Amino acid sequence: MRHDGAVQQDDSAGRPELSRAGYRQVDGDAAAQATGRWWSAEAPAYLEEHGSFLGDVDFCWCPEGLRESQAQLLGPLEQLRGERVLEVGAGAAQCSRWLRSQGVDAVATDVAPGMVEAAALLDRRTGITVPIQVADARELPFEDGSFDVAFTAFGAIPFVPDADAVHREIARVLRPGGRWVFSVTHPLRWAFPDDPTAAGLVAVRSYFDRTPYVETDAQDRPIYAEFHRTIGDHVRDVVRAGFAIRDLLEPAWPEDNREVWGGWGPERGAVLPGTLIVSAALA
């Protein structure tokens, strides 16, 4: 999402002040916990910036603007209406809200209490309530086999050192044959700066270097981190959790999308993929 250290933040909303940013080894658990807190504090500013693109009742998979209504990656709506659907790393649960507006029994979770509060705000604004609770995607408060489908659009996976634990937990809460679909920043993007213009087309680091991107405060404590996985890493994680991969999607940038979102935008999007979507099902 952001890995060139260019983003500064202030502490006006009680957020820890960024002191240092870059690629370095870090205590993964501490960094993941701090990142959850970061998302919680950042929720209002994030929604202020990206809320209109995401919509309050809309299911957008990625900055390219691919909608579930077009892509049907979770399956046809007629089928979903008879199934139980779980969203993890849901943010303000816009995707689940859209599913519920279509008559689908969708519930949501996110690790950040601030995001869950933002979801409640959108519920009131739209009149469509999403059952949502605070939960780490690596430790879900649900019975084994209690869902038919699980998904996330850019949630959880980039922010934990052990994404394999997310896939295992999703496998646990899905019934046999259950589907799991998730979008992440395209792993190729790790090699390039967070710049959506032509200047962002020159690789500046190795695609193979898994050293995480970490922001720390003045006491050198992590406040935000992202963890890189190559495409092969994602495939191995998912397969080892018991899934068969059905598709790997790399949405092209549509010519009519002029929106810039951090490192995503039309100029670079015409040349490099920005999003990877993995569609899998339990064997």
Ligand SMILES: C[S@@+](CC[C@H](N)C(=O)[O-])C[C@H]1O[C@@H](n2cnc3c(N)ncnc32)[C@H](O)[C@@H]1O
């Ligand atoms: C980029 S947002 C994606 C949410 C939504 N689809 C959107 O586009 O706004 C990332 C979300 O992942 C959540 N997240 C980060 N780490 C998580 C974890 N370990 N478990 C569950 N959610 C997590 C954050 O709190 C945040 O809401």
